[in-house]
Amino acid sequence: MEFKKEVAANLNQLLEKTYDAEKGYKDAATNVKDTKMKSFLEEQAQQRNSFGHEIKQEIKAFNQKPDKGGSIAGTLHRTWMDVKTAFSGNENETVMEEVQRGEKAAIEDYDEILAETSLPGSTKSLLQNQRQKIEQAQQSAQNWKVIS
Numbered sequence: 001m002e003f004k005k006e007v008a009a010n011l012n013q014l015l016e017k018t019y020d021a022e023k024g025y026k027d028a029a030t031n032v033k034d035t036k037m038k039s040f041l042e043e044q045a046q047q048r049n050s051f052g053h054e055i056k057q058e059i060k061a062f063n064q065k066p067d068k069g070g071s072i073a074g075t076l077h078r079t080w081m082d083v084k085t086a087f088s089g090n091e092n093e094t095v096m097e098e099v100q101r102g103e104k105a106a107i108e109d110y111d112e113i114l115a116e117t118s119l120p121g122s123t124k125s126l127l128q129n130q131r132q133k134i135e136q137a138q139q140s141a142q143n144w145k146v147i148s
Contacts, residue, residue, distance in 0.1 A: 003118070004062040004063065004064060005062075005064065007062055007116075007119065007120070007123060008059045008062045008064030010113050010116070011055050011058055011059045011062075011113075011123070012059060012064075012066060012067045013109075014055060014109060014110070014113060014127075015052060015055045015056065015059070015066055015067055016067055017105075017106065017109055018048050018051050018052045018055060019048075019052060021044075021048045021102060021106060022045050022048035022049050022052065023045075024098075024102060025041050025042070025044045025045035025048060025099075026041075026042070026045045028041045028095045028098070028099065029041035029042045029045065031095055032092055032095055034092055037092055037095070037096075040140065041095070041099075044099075044137050047133060047137075051130050051133075054126055054130070055126075058122070058123055058126055061122070096141045096142075099137070099138070099141040100138055100141045100142055103134050103135075103137055103138035103141065104138060106134050107131060107134055107135060107138065110127055110130065110131040110134065111131070113127060114127055114128065114131070
């Protein structure tokens, strides 16, 4: 029973950060004028929403309760991003730098949980799939910065 609670607690931490990422992407989409970039950011927000639903289902599979809402740190990061963007000459570059930074942190969070050798196969597979998609988003953000 303790094992289920521990896995669910780790997943709940990831869920909280997923909520933060979704909100961050939505906020970032409102800060850019470029329609292609806005579309990319909105797609990422929707993807994080889907990730959240998948993580919630995994938590429920352990007969545990998913947390609701994001973190204070996530709110502070979004506020900082708004301030930084407001004073930046190149809002697109600033937004994509923050996307890269956020995705790098997310990958580290996933890696930490995936390092648990006793994760059930379904959980491990879910997290590996999500991590791969986050890595792709990080690469897209990096490529966007190079193009700009």
